[in-house]
Amino acid sequence: xxxxxxxxxxxxxxxxxxxxxxxxxxxxxxxxxxxxxxxxxxxxxxxxxxxxxxxxxxxxxxxxxxxxxxxxxxxxxxxxxxxxxxxxxxxxxxxxxxxxxxxxxxxxxxxxxxxxxxxxxxxxxxxxxxxxxxxxxxxxxxxxxxxxxxxxxxxxxxxxxxxxxxxxxxxxxxxxxxxxxxxxxxxxxxxxxxxxxxxxxxxxxxxxxxxxxxxxxxxxxxxxxxxxxxxxxxxxxxxxxxxxxxxxxxxxxxxxxxxxxxxxxxxxxxxxxxxxxxxxxxxxxxxxxxxxxxxxxxxxxxxxxxxxxxxxxxxxxxxxxxxxxxxxxxxxxxxxxxxxxxxxxxxxxxxxxxxxxxxxxxxxxxxxxxxxxxxxxxxxxxxxxxxxxxxxxxxxxxxxxxxxxxxxxxxxxxxxxxxxxxxxxxxxxxxxxxxxxxxxxxxxxxxxxxxxxxxxxxxxxxxxxxxxxxxxxxxxxxxxxxxxxxxxxxxxxxxxxx
Numbered sequence: 100x101x102x103x104x105x106x107x108x109x110x111x112x113x114x115x116x117x118x119x120x121x122x123x124x125x126x127x128x129x130x131x132x133x134x135x136x137x138x139x140x141x142x143x144x145x146x147x148x149x150x151x152x153x154x155x156x157x158x159x160x161x162x163x164x165x166x167x168x169x170x171x172x173x174x175x176x177x178x179x180x181x182x183x184x185x186x187x188x189x190x191x192x193x194x195x196x197x198x199x200x201x202x203x204x205x206x207x208x209x210x211x212x213x214x215x216x217x218x219x220x221x222x223x224x225x226x227x228x229x230x231x232x233x234x235x236x237x238x239x240x241x242x243x244x245x246x247x248x249x250x251x252x253x254x255x256x257x258x259x260x261x262x263x264x265x266x267x268x269x270x271x272x273x274x275x276x277x278x279x280x281x282x283x284x285x286x287x288x289x290x291x292x293x294x295x296x297x298x299x300x301x302x303x304x305x306x307x308x309x310x311x312x313x314x315x316x317x318x319x320x321x322x323x324x325x326x327x328x329x330x331x332x333x334x335x336x337x338x339x340x341x342x343x344x345x346x347x348x349x350x351x352x353x354x355x356x357x358x359x360x361x362x363x364x365x366x367x368x369x370x371x372x373x374x375x376x377x378x379x380x381x382x383x384x385x386x387x388x389x390x391x392x393x394x395x396x397x398x399x400x401x402x403x404x405x406x407x408x409x410x411x412x413x414x415x416x417x418x419x420x421x422x423x424x425x426x427x428x429x430x431x432x433x434x435x436x437x438x439x440x441x442x443x444x445x446x447x448x449x450x451x452x453x454x455x456x457x458x459x460x461x462x463x464x465x466x467x468x469x470x471x472x473x474x475x476x477x478x479x480x481x482x483x484x485x486x487x488x489x490x491x492x493x494x495x496x497x498x499x500x501x502x503x504x505x506x507x508x509x510x511x512x513x514x515x516x517x518x519x520x521x522x523x524x525x526x527x528x529x530x531x532x533x534x535x536x537x538x539x540x541x542x543x544x545x546x547x548x549x550x551x552x553x554x555x556x557x558x559x560x561x562x563x564x565x566x567x568x569x570x571x572x573x574x575x576x577x578x579x580x581x582x583x584x585x586x587x588x589x590x591x592x593x594x595x596x597x
Contacts, residue, residue, distance in 0.1 A: 106532065109144055112286065114373045116299070119282040121379045123318065124275060126344040129310040130302050133368035135533060136441055137310070137340070140302050158297050162304055166277060169307040173273055176238075176312055177266055180258065183240035187259040191327060196221065196597070197233040199257075199335040199346075204243045205470045207250070213336040213360045215414045215588070217596065218252050224593045233257055233333070235317060235342075257320045260327075265319035272315055276303050314342045321349035328352070334596055336360045337386055339369045347381035355383035356596055360415065362513035362537030362585075363393050366440075370401045377402050387411035387595055392584040396539060411595050413516075413585035420498045420521040427505040429563035433463040435493070435504035439512035440535060442472055447530050448510065449484050455552030459488050467493035467500060467514075506562055511535035516585050519545050522574045524562040526555065541580055544573035 113133045117125070125131060130140035198218050200211050210216050211232070221230050231253040236244045247254060281299055283292055303311070324330060330353055335343065337357025347355060363370060372380055386408045388394040394410050397403045427433070438444050445468070452459060466489050468474055474485065474492060485492075493500050497517060501507070507518040507525045515525050515537060527536050527548045538546065547558035565573065 105145055106141075109141055110368055110371075112144075113140075114376045115285040116281070116283075118373075118375050118379055119285040123345065123348060124272060124279065126341050126348070126381075127272075127311050127314040127318070128303055128306050129314070129341050130306065132339060132341050132344075133371075134340070135366070135368070138302070138306065143302055143305070144298055155293070162277075162297070162301055165301075166304050166307075169304055170273055172308040173312045174270065176308060177270055177316075179238070179240065180313075180316060181263075181266055183236075183244075184258050184261050186241075187256050189259050190255060191260070191329060193229060193329045194231045194255075195228045195331050196230045197255075197330055197333045198230070199233045199235070199333050201237065201336070202234050202243050202246055203237045203471065204246065207246050209249070209251070213415070214334075214358070217334075217414055217591075217593075220591060220593050221596070225597070229253075231255055238313075257317065260320045260323040261316070262323065265316070265323070268319060269312060269315045273307060273312070276300075276307065279303070310341065314345055317342045318345035318349050321346045325350050325352055332356065332597070334358060335383075337383065338367075339380070344381040347383060355385075357383040357386045358411065358414075358596070359386060359388045359393055359397070361389070362516065363396055364511060364535045364537045364539065365400075366511065366531070366533035366535040370397060370403075372402050374402050377404070382407065385409060389413040389416075390582075390584045390586045392539065392580070409595055410586070412588045412591045414588050414591070416520075416585050416588055417497065417517050418520055418587055418589075420501055420517070422502065422521045422523065426566060427563050429560045430461050431463065432559050432563060433465070433503060433505045434508050434559075435465050435467060435500055435506070436508045437467045437512040437514045438472065438510070439469045439514070440510070442476055444510050444531070444535075445472070445477065446481060448508075448528060449481055451528060451530050451552070451555075452488070453484070455555065464489045465491050465493055465500065465504070467497075469512075506559065511537060513537050515546075516581055519543070519574070519577050519581050522570055524565070524570075524573075526558050528555075538580075538584070543580060544576040546577065 110133060113131065117131055130138040132138070135141040198211070198214055200213050205212055211218070218230055218232065221228065232250065233255050234247065235257045244256075277300070281296060283295065332354040333350065334356045335346070335358065337343065337359045343357070382403070384407065386397065386403065388397065388408060388410055390413060391410055394408050397408055398405050436448060438448070466474070466485065474482065477485070497514065501518060501521050501523055504523065507515065507523050508528060509515050509525060510528050510531055515527075518525050522545075524545045524547070527538075527546060529536070529548050529550050534540070536548075547561065549555045549558055
């Protein structure tokens, strides 16, 4: 279990390591982005720091074994990528603007996961521009790529730009990992240099097959694009991930616009940089936010340069649902639990509810899983708990589920924005060490924050007694904040992105 003091320690450590070691190879490791969800470095760091029973020789042998095992796995991944690459059409036409997006198996429909119908709006307002999607398809390639078969707009697969030389280059970079010099000059040591070197080296080896090799492939593909000189601008979902930094380093002659496409929270450490770290962190020429709140947060908390940040709109927002919620029976509330940030969030919620199981039978509980973290990814214990205690799993549209529920319960999901817009009261389970509230801990009339079952019941009772008139008043107070946080896409000005 990580405590706040340890969390501050690891964030400072990673920031200083980034300042001292920034390079193409360094950024290819996901742990450098300081995201506890995309890398196991946070837990690994404190687990290994407290493990003193292993001898130095045993640690070395263990790392050598893991390196060669992951080397074999990396070769397999490269071969997988190569077979997908040779199946792609090699179309390299002149394009003015690329919308770079990701395909990960989610149903796309007729809109993009991140940009929705932005490409249509750009083409409509600038008919002379040649605009195209540039897609990076996640593994499994062929299955996920099938989601694009109904895409009507022009599309190009990022990996189609690769050449056989790029695969060999990526393979040889793997051999640099055991010998990569790590600069600790910017650090104050609480532990020995050897111990810290072992922890970081172990993490590098573990990431060989979980991001490192794919990030390098992305870098090489963008470098090919840059050399061709056929693209003027690229618009991409901005999260300050490792692959984004490699993309920007490769596209040194192409204009770039990052779209901060979703909510932010104090847990988004990849968006919180020190004043020295921001100087070496690759950034786009412009960052377009979803609203004023996130713009100010990036500047004041994240230390991003004010001159590159511009207020945009919430392209993914849904303001079509306008409910007039009424009071409900506090003994039999309909609770919609929404998840977004991995299985750990689901497990913590189940553990939380299990402590108050004397009232579970009277609650109507529905779980809504994130597409990236479906229910079948949970182990047998948690699946059985859900079977015995949860009334149903959400399979309908978000609008339908919001119409059904009396209260929305969340830890980190941006669905809270849609809920408040639909006049639905929300309860934030503040049970995450990382402080994951996407509303940035703002006190709102339609929101209650709870840390235990006693407060959870109180919040349900409070919202159950709100009359229809009171609900409208509370909605009016809360919507002022949401309107600034996630500006309606009806106010879209395409020029903001161009």
